[in-house]
Each structure stands twice: as structure tokens, then as C-alpha cells.
Amino acid sequence: MDSGNLAWVIIATALVLLMTPGVAFFYGGLVKAKSVVSMMMMSFGALGIVTVLWVLFGYSMISVDSPWSFAGNPFADFGLTATIADDPTGEGTIAVAFAATFAIITTALISGAIADRAKFGAWMVFAAIWVVLVYCPVAAWVWGGGWIFNLGSLMFPDAGVEVIDWAGGTAVHINAGAAAFALAIVLGKRVGFSKGNHKPHNVPLVMLGTALLWFGWFGFNAGVTAAPLGEEGGLGTGLIIINTMAAPAAGILGWIIVEKLKDGKATSIGAASGAVAGLVAITPACASLEPVWAIVLGLLVGAVCALAVELKWKLGYDDSLDVVGVHLVGGLIGTVYLGFFAIDTGLFTGGGIEQLVVQVISAVAVLIYSFVVALVLGFAIEKTIGFRVKNEDEIAGVDVSVHGEEGYAIVER
Numbered sequence: 001m002d003s004g005n006l007a008w009v010i011i012a013t014a015l016v017l018l019m020t021p022g023v024a025f026f027y028g029g030l031v032k033a034k035s036v037v038s039m040m041m042m043s044f045g046a047l048g049i050v051t052v053l054w055v056l057f058g059y060s061m062i063s064v065d066s067p068w069s070f071a072g073n074p075f076a077d078f079g080l081t082a083t084i085a086d087d088p089t090g091e092g093t094i095a096v097a098f099a100a101t102f103a104i105i106t107t108a109l110i111s112g113a114i115a116d117r118a119k120f121g122a123w124m125v126f127a128a129i130w131v132v133l134v135y136c137p138v139a140a141w142v143w144g145g146g147w148i149f150n151l152g153s154l155m156f157p158d159a160g161v162e163v164i165d166w167a168g169g170t171a172v173h174i175n176a177g178a179a180a181f182a183l184a185i186v187l188g189k190r191v192g193f194s195k196g197n198h199k200p201h202n203v204p205l206v207m208l209g210t211a212l213l214w215f216g217w218f219g220f221n222a223g224v225t226a227a228p229l230g231e232e233g234g235l236g237t238g239l240i241i242i243n244t245m246a247a248p249a250a251g252i253l254g255w256i257i258v259e260k261l262k263d264g265k266a267t268s269i270g271a272a273s274g275a276v277a278g279l280v281a282i283t284p285a286c287a288s289l290e291p292v293w294a295i296v297l298g299l300l301v302g303a304v305c306a307l308a309v310e311l312k313w314k315l316g317y318d319d320s321l322d323v324v325g326v327h328l329v330g331g332l333i334g335t336v337y338l339g340f341f342a343i344d345t346g347l348f349t350g351g352g353i354e355q356l357v358v359q360v361i362s363a364v365a366v367l368i369y370s371f372v373v374a375l376v377l378g379f380a381i382e383k384t385i386g387f388r389v390k391n392e393d394e395i396a397g398v399d400v401s402v403h404g405e406e407g408y409a410i411v412e413r
Contacts, residue, residue, distance in 0.1 A: 009094050012223025016101035019216035020047050020108050026209025026272070027112050028407075029202040030321050034397025035116045036201065036407035042111035042123050047104050049128050054100040055080055061136035062099065063144040067154065071137040072144065098223060103139070106172045107131050110374075112321035113180035114187050114387075116198070117394050120402050122387040126377060130179060134373050135171070138366055142171045148362045152354070159354040161345050163362045166240075167221045169284025169335035170366040177328025178367045179374035180319060186378035187388045189318040191395055198320070203268055210272040217279050218244055221286045236287050243286045244279070247298035251278020254302025262306075270306065277305040277326050281334030285342070293341045293349075301333045328367070335363045 024043035028036045050058070057074035064072050077083055080096060087093050107127050114123070141148040142165050152162035165171060190198065200206055222240045255274025256266035281301040282294060289297065309325035312318060319325065339356025340347045347356055381387045393401035400406060 006089070006091060006094065009098060009223060012219035013094065013098045013101055015216045015219025016098070016105065016223065017047075017216075019101070019213055019220065020044075020105050022209050022212030022216055023105060023108050023112075024209070025205050025212060026276070027115065027321055029205030029207075029209060030112075030200045030269075031115045032198065032397070033201040033408055034399055034406075036205075037399040037403050037405050038118075038120065039111070039115050041120060041403060042118070043108040045120065045124050046108040046111070046127050049124055050104045050107050050131050051100055053128060053131060054096070054103055058103060058131065058136050059083075059096045059099060061132070062139040064140045064146050067145065067147045067150040069140070069146065071140045074132075099139075102168060102172060102220075103131055103135050106135055106168070106176050109173075109176035109323060109327055110180045110183065112323040113184040113319045115320035116190050116398060117187055117320075117388050118398075119385075119387060119389055122381050122385055125385070126183070126374075126381055126387070129377055130374060133377070134179065134370050135175065138171050138175055138370070142168075142362070142366075148365070151358045151362060155358060156354045159352065161351065161354045161358060163358045164288050164338045164342055164345075164355070165284040165335065165362070166287045167224050167283045169281075169331045170362050173280045173283060173327045173331030174335065174363055174366050175370045177324055177326075177331055178370040180323035181317070181328060182371050182374035183378050183387075184312075184317045184319045184324070186375065186382055187318075189316075190320065191391055193318050195313050200269055206269060206272050210275055214248060214275060214279060217248075217283075221283065239291070240286045242291050243282050243289060243294040246291050247282035247286075247294045247301075248275040248278030250295045250298025251275055251281070251302035251305075254278075254299040254304075255306040256302075258303045258306040273309075273322070273326060274302040274306065277301045277330045280327055280330035281337070283331070284334050285338050288338055288342045290343060297334065297337050297341075300337075301330050304333060305329050332363055332367070335359050 020043050024040040028040045031039045057078055060076045061071040061074050083092050083096060140146045143149060148163050218241065221244045222237055252271045252274040255270045259270040260266045278298040278301055281297050285297065305326050308329040309322040311325065336359050338346065339359040341349055342355055343349060345351035345355040347353060378387060389398055389401060
């Protein structure tokens with residue numbers, strides 16, 4: 001890797017790492033004022049525990065030698081001893097850091113479903129176990145030579161298709177969204193759960209978080225290329241960049257149009273949510289769609305997710321910050337959409353049914369696996385150390401009861 005390309009991967013790593021504080025701001029603004037510290041701490045807690053586990057053994061688990069391996073050997077390079085010894089340029093070690101940022105933000109995303117009512121210690125236990133049992137194996141399946149990576153050649157050896165998941169439609173968004181759905185079921189509804197009863201306490205904080213997420217997403221999507229612009233083998237870096245701009249922009253429009261038609265007003269929270277929905281959907285598809293189809297995807301996912309977030313009121317699960325409605329639904333749409341419109345292999349862009357089949361199988365498999373493991377793990381934690389705070393602590397505010405801090409302390413002098 002030349003020095004310019006190495007520099008870009010370092011920058012991309014920093015960009016993606018910044019996305020986790022971006023999630024903290026985005027989620028923090030959406031909760032009530034007495035929960036903002038707790039909400040942001042769950043993102044920073046994930047950053048702490050996942051990074052340490054990743055360096056110790058997590059990275060060793062995301063590559064496999066056989067499509068049928070569950071995950072890599074966690075002790076193959078414990079503490080990155082072999083990586084450091086065989087990496088005079090630092091290229092391999094930087095790759096470890098870049099991959100870590102994906103594991104961190106995937107775990108942090110889950111926390112939005114349990115806002116206002118979760119114990120921090122229980123969350124940290126969940127995050128540590130979930131990243132080992134779910135994220136690392138799924139990353140190995142999707143990107144590390146596992147069964148999803150090889151699904152196209154296994155099912156359709158002569159069709160020339162493979163599962164397309166450029167930066168994490170399955171491994172990140174469906175994975176996190178399914179786990180969030182499970183935890184929302186485990187922890188139950190917030191006190192006073194009803195439509196209109198829980199409103200964002202700080203809209204500017206939400207908009208700031210959205211800006212940081214969108215900024216970091218260019219590292220998220222384009223950092224995977226690891227090839228400089230203008231050179232053969234760049235893997236469509238320019239296409240990735242423009243799609244990462246166009247899809248979320250269209251997502252804003254799709255969401256606020258639905259809001260205007262449904263409620264009579266287009267809101268800033270809706271615009272922010274539409275942008276995130278567009279970013280979620282373009283994550284697996286950014287290198288495999290023409291820009292026009294990226295815009296169509298953004299409009300579609302913005303509109304559908306604006307409707308999907310209403311499902312919790314009808315189905316009775318309390319996904320506090322709509323991780324299911326945005327990340328699970330958006331990830332599913334972005335992943336399956338490729339089966340219809342992926343360049344050369346989509347059903348309507350020169351290919352056959354094969355691309356759609358492998359996209360659907362991979363999406364459903366990750367959804368089911370992550371949901372089931374998270375559900376079992378969540379119930380195990382709830383029945384042992386307890387996952388949810390007491391009702392009186394929830395009403396008083398989890399910031400003081402769990403962390404002994406206030407997000408907005410007014411001191412008289």
C-alpha cells in the first residue's frame with residue numbers, strides 16, 4: 001500500500017470512529033433530559049469494551065478458512081502479537097483498527113432501543129458478549145470467507161453472482177436492528193409508553209449527531225476501497241462517494257414528504273431520521289448502484305422508514321429511538337434492493353433472479369441469528385443481574401440514579 005493510500009485508510013478509520021460519538025449525540029438528543037448522560041454513556045461504553053476485546057481476540061475471529069466455520073480461532077493472534085511482528089509498514093495493524101470501528105458502532109446502535117430504562121453495567125455485559133457471539137461470527141460469514149461470502153458460488157456456481165454487502169447492510173444494520181428488537185422485548189415498555197409522551201429533549205443535538213454521522217459515513221463506505229482515486233483497481237471510489245451523498249439526501253426528501261402528507265408538518269427530526277435511513281440503505285449498495293438508482297433507493301427508504309417507525313405503536317414493542325424502524329428496516333431494504341438494481345446482476349439491470357435470492361437469504365439469516373441470540377442473552381441478563389432499572393429510578397431519571405450526574409446541571413453562584 002502506498003503512502004497516500006495508507007494515509008486515507010488512517011483518515012477513514014478516524015472518520016468511522018467519530019461516528020460512535022455521532023450516535024451518542026443523535027441518540028442523546030432524542031431522549032428526555034434526565035436520560036441524556038445514560039444514553040451517551042452506552043455509546044462510549046461500547047467504544048471502550050468492544051475496542052479492548054477486539055485487540056485481544058475479536059479481530060482473530062472475523063476470518064475463516066472454510067465457508068462452514070462458525071468463526072475464526074480467537075486465540076490465533078491473541079493481543080495482535082503476530083500481526084505486530086509481521087507488519088513493518090503498519091498496514092496490517094491499521095486494517096485491524098479500521099475493522100474495529102465497524103464493530104464498535106454496530107454495538108452502539110443497539111442501545112437506542114433501550115433508552116431511558118437500562119442499567120449501564122448490564123448493557124456493558126450484553127455488549128461484550130454480543131460482539132463475541134454475534135458480531136464477530138457474522139462479520140466472518142459476510143466478509144471473512146464464511147458461508148454468506150461464498151453463498152453465490154455455492155448456490156449458483158455458473159451465474160457469477162455473490163452476496164453484495166459493501167460496508168454492512170447485513171453485518172451492521174440488520175445485525176444491530178434485530179438485536180435492538182430483541183432487547184426492546186426483553187426490557188419491555190417505558191413508564192407512560194404512549195404516542196406523543198416521549199419527545200426529543202434537544203433537537204439541535206440530534207442534528208449535530210446526524211451531521212457527524214453523515215461526515216463519518218464517507219470513511220465508512222469509501223474507506224473499504226483501500227485504493228486511490230484515478231487508478232485502476234479503485235473499485236469505484238467516486239461512485240461510492242456520490243452515492244453516499246445522494247441516497248441520504250433523497251432519504252430526507254422521502255421522509256419529510258411522508259411527514260407532510262401524514263401529519264401536516266415536515267420536522268427537523270424527520271429530516272435527520274431520513275438522512276440516517278438513506279445512509280443505512282446505501283451502506284451495502286454504495287459500490288453497486290448507478291446514482292439514479294441510489295436516489296430512488298433513498299426516496300424509497302426514507303418514505304418506508306417514516307411509516308415503519310409507527311409499527312411500535314401498533315405492535316406494542318417499545319423501541320425507544322426507532323432502531324428497528326430505521327436500521328433493521330433500512331438495512332433490509334438496502335440489502336434486498338440490490339437484487340433488483342445492482343449493476344449488471346440485478347433482476348432489472350441485466351441479471352437474473354440469482355442476485356435477489358442470495359441477498360434475501362443472507363439478510364434473513366443474519367436477522368434471525370442476531371435476534372435469537374440477543375433475546376436469549378438479554379433474558380439471561382435480566383433474570384440474573386437485572387437489565388432494567390426500577391420504575392422509580394426511570395421516572396426520576398437514569399442519569400442520577402445510574403451515573404450520579406446530570407446532563408444540564410444549573411449551578412447558582
